[in-house]
Amino acid sequence: xxxxxxxxxxxxxxxxxxxxxxxxxxxxxxxxxxxxxxxxxxxxxxxxxxxxxxxxxxxxxxxxxxxxxxxxxxxxxxxxxxxxxxxxxxxxxxxxxxxxxxxxxxxxxxxxxxxxxxxxxxxxxxxxxxxxxxxxxxxxxxxxxxxxxxxxxxxxxxxxxxxxxxxxxxxxxxxxxxxxxxxxxxxxxxxxxxxxxxxxxxxxxxxxxxxxxxxxxxxxxxxxxxxxxxxxxxxxxxxxxxxxxxxxxxxxxxxxxxxxxxxxxxxxxxxxxxxxxxxxxxxxxxxxxxxxxxxxxxxxxxxxxxxxxxxxxxxxxxxxxx
Amino acid sequence: xxxxxxxxxxxxxxxxxxxxxxxxxxxxxxxxxxxxxxxxxxxxxxxxxxxxxxxxxxxxxxxxxxxxxxxxxxxxxxxxxxxxxxxxxxxxxxxxxxxxxxxxxxxxxxxxxxxxxxxxxxxxxxxxxxxxxxxxxxxxxxxxxxxxxxxxxxxxxxxxxxxxxxxxxxxxxxxxxxxxxxxxxxxxxxxxxxxxxxxxxxxxxxxxxxxxxxxxxxxxxxxxxxxxxxxxxxxxxxxxxxxxxxxxxxxxxxxxxxxxxxxxxxxxxxxxxxxxxxxxxxxxxxxxxxxxxxxxxxxxxxxxxxxxxxxxxxxxxxxxxxxxxxxxxxxxx
Numbered sequence: 266x267x268x269x270x271x272x273x274x275x276x277x278x279x280x281x282x283x284x285x286x287x288x289x290x291x292x293x294x295x296x297x298x299x300x301x302x303x304x305x306x307x308x309x310x311x312x313x314x315x316x317x318x319x320x321x322x323x324x325x326x327x328x329x330x331x332x333x334x335x336x337x338x339x340x341x342x343x344x345x346x347x348x349x350x351x352x353x354x355x356x357x358x359x360x361x362x363x364x365x366x367x368x369x370x371x372x373x374x375x376x377x378x379x380x381x382x383x384x385x386x387x388x389x390x391x392x393x394x395x396x397x398x399x400x401x402x403x404x405x406x407x408x409x410x411x412x413x414x415x416x417x418x419x420x421x422x423x424x425x426x427x428x429x430x431x432x433x434x435x436x437x438x439x440x441x442x443x444x445x446x447x448x449x450x451x452x453x454x455x456x457x458x459x460x461x462x463x464x465x466x467x468x469x470x471x472x473x474x475x476x477x478x479x480x481x482x483x484x485x486x487x488x489x490x491x492x493x494x495x496x497x498x499x500x501x502x503x504x505x506x507x508x509x510x511x512x513x514x515x516x517x518x519x520x521x522x523x524x525x526x527x528x529x530x531x532x533x534x535x536x537x538x539x540x541x542x543x544x545x546x547x548x549x550x551x552x553x554x555x556x557x558x559x560x561x562x563x564x565x566x567x568x569x570x571x572x573x574x575x576x577x578x579x580x581x582x583x584x585x586x587x
Numbered sequence: 588x589x590x591x592x593x594x595x596x597x598x599x600x601x602x603x604x605x606x607x608x609x610x611x612x613x614x615x616x617x618x619x620x621x622x623x624x625x626x627x628x629x630x631x632x633x634x635x636x637x638x639x640x641x642x643x644x645x646x647x648x649x650x651x652x653x654x655x656x657x658x659x660x661x662x663x664x665x666x667x668x669x670x671x672x673x674x675x676x677x678x679x680x681x682x683x684x685x686x687x688x689x690x691x692x693x694x695x696x697x698x699x700x701x702x703x704x705x706x707x708x709x710x711x712x713x714x715x716x717x718x719x720x721x722x723x724x725x726x727x728x729x730x731x732x733x734x735x736x737x738x739x740x741x742x743x744x745x746x747x748x749x750x751x752x753x754x755x756x757x758x759x760x761x762x763x764x765x766x767x768x769x770x771x772x773x774x775x776x777x778x779x780x781x782x783x784x785x786x787x788x789x790x791x792x793x794x795x796x797x798x799x800x801x802x803x804x805x806x807x808x809x810x811x812x813x814x815x816x817x818x819x820x821x822x823x824x825x826x827x828x829x830x831x832x833x834x835x836x837x838x839x840x841x842x843x844x845x846x847x848x849x850x851x852x853x854x855x856x857x858x859x860x861x862x863x864x865x866x867x868x869x870x871x872x873x874x875x876x877x878x879x880x881x882x883x884x885x886x887x888x889x890x891x892x893x894x895x896x897x898x899x900x901x902x903x904x905x906x907x908x909x910x911x912x913x914x915x916x917x918x919x920x
Binding site: 300301308310311315335336344346347348349351352353354355356357358359360375376377379380383384386387388390391393410411412413414446447448449450451452453454455 | 629636638639643663664672673674675676677679680681682683684685686687688703704705707708711712714715716718719738739740741742774775776777778779780781782783
């Protein structure tokens with residue numbers, strides 16, 4: 266792909282690798298169940314999602330991560346609907362005060378990149394600087410077909426989109442002529458509370474080599490999910506280091522995060538291949554991820570309810586003491 | 588609505604206008620609903636840019652003072668000749684946050700451009716904001732008009748009516764029927780489903796804002812619950828709105844709709860002492876004592892308008908408070 270424009274011709278001058286402050290070496294967050302027949306045990310209503318976020322904030326979780334999907338269509342089961350992610354994050358931001366909120370991850374094929382940047386800035390304003398923009402290239406073809414989005418050239422589209430979003434957030438403006446999206450002296454105004462430091466943090470969720478190079482070029486942080494144990498994550502961390510070197514970035518400046526599914530009491534079987542065990546055993550798993558240098562770990566709790574958030578908080582306590 | 592063809596019927600299970608009045612029906616003797624437009628653009632709050640904390644204070648004042656609704660424009664960057672460009676907060680994330688922080692008033696985009704987001708996604712966003720608000724969304728739609736922001740942000744400005752017609756088909760069908768299968772020139776949604784559903788499946792009121800173009804008015808007459816007119820196109824006065832209402836009545840009859848079933852709304856610019864001015868304003872603002880303003884709003888109601896969007900200047904909590912005595916007069920009857 267050819268992208269021309271001053272803003273995208275060189276990596277952003279602002280330092281990459283920002284991440285929300287945490288008292289923990291590795292922060293711990295949870296992914297919100299947001300669909301029909303989800304780990305919530307049905308369709309969560311908004312009041313359920315707000316309650317879980319407020320409970321997690323009270324219990325000291327570092328972050329809540331909101332998925333971005335239109336539908337989930339498994340091959341062997343009926344279609345599951347999903348609430349719209351961005352407006353859900355906005356509403357949860359308005360109802361909380363400390364917890365980090367992230368879209369995890371938004372597919373850049375579904376909204377114009379300028380709208381994504383505007384929404385991200387808006388959420389940083391509503392949350393007073395607590396928003397993390399998680400982005401990805403998408404993968405689930407049924408939702409592309411159903412909602413009328415092209416499924417081809419997903420990485421090239423992603424590259425074009427992030428080449429617009431990153432300068433809009435980091436520098437407040439973009440002028441990019443791309444094969445899929447173009448902006449002409451577009452400005453991101455008004456700025457939220459972190460406009461001067463580059464706006465919301467950008468995280469890319471991917472395991473692919475081309476996407477890793479784009480992560481190294483544009484992102485503060487990287488995520489890979491879902492890993493039952495560190496053995497599947499380690500090779501990816503090495504690939505990420507290599508991707509950084511290829512684009513001339515110091516690998517130490519890229520924040521690494523990962524996600525793991527966790528089976529708690531009353532496991533519903535929604536989240537596959539989960540870690541099971543006593544709180545001590547689960548804490549051991551968390552510590553094994555922490556030893557890899559991760560800054561954040563996303564728990565895919567199954568079930569995910571106010572009660573299971575309390576149950577898993579015991580695991581967090583053990584990790585904190587270790 | 589009195590059409591014979593089922594394809595024209597917006598909803599099999601309810602009458603047009605029914606759902607929108609459920610969320611916050613005018614109480615007391617108020618002759619029409621009265622809402623407030625909040626400042627989405629830079630420097631719109633008397634030269635200051637409203638922060639989220641300011642907007643939240645205004646939203647809460649709107650609710651506590653007894654207004655019926657809160658409205659937020661959908662812009663990216665306003666460029667008025669002779670003025671500094673004004674960036675704007677993103678409409679739908681703001682509406683979602685208002686939905687979570689208020690409990691009674693209706694919440695609406697005034698209006699969302701169908702050019703800036705995929706239409707099926709707009710339906711999904713609307714359903715989600717209706718869920719967050721507990722059934723208080725009015726889905727205001729329009730074809731967009733601010734060409735400079737289309738250019739800056741890379742959206743096509745051509746064929747706006749045709750694009751709107753396709754987007755509107757996808758959006759209203761998903762909202763009302765929960766599914767759509769549509770392949771158009773500009774948009775498609777194949778075997779698309781809208782779920783989960785919010786608290787009012789099929790009954791989120793749909794409003795279309797038009798600039799008096801006949802084609803847009805015809806689409807509104809055929810399919811919308813509510814019609815909206817911007818202040819510039821009404822002359823910002825009740826006295827000049829009646830012919831526009833009669834024009835819409837005639838269009839309704841042409842397409843076989845009972846004109847009485849189409850709710851009518853109008854935006855009104857009202858100035859108080861300390862007004863800062865609005866870039867590019869082409870019609871005089873309304874001014875007057877609370878009694879005079881109340882009489883003017885009654886005149887809108889007599890002309891058939893069911894809901895006003897007041898755009899106060901100063902666009903501040905004080906500007907909203909200055910309108911509260913007008914509500915009291917109207918409520919006394």
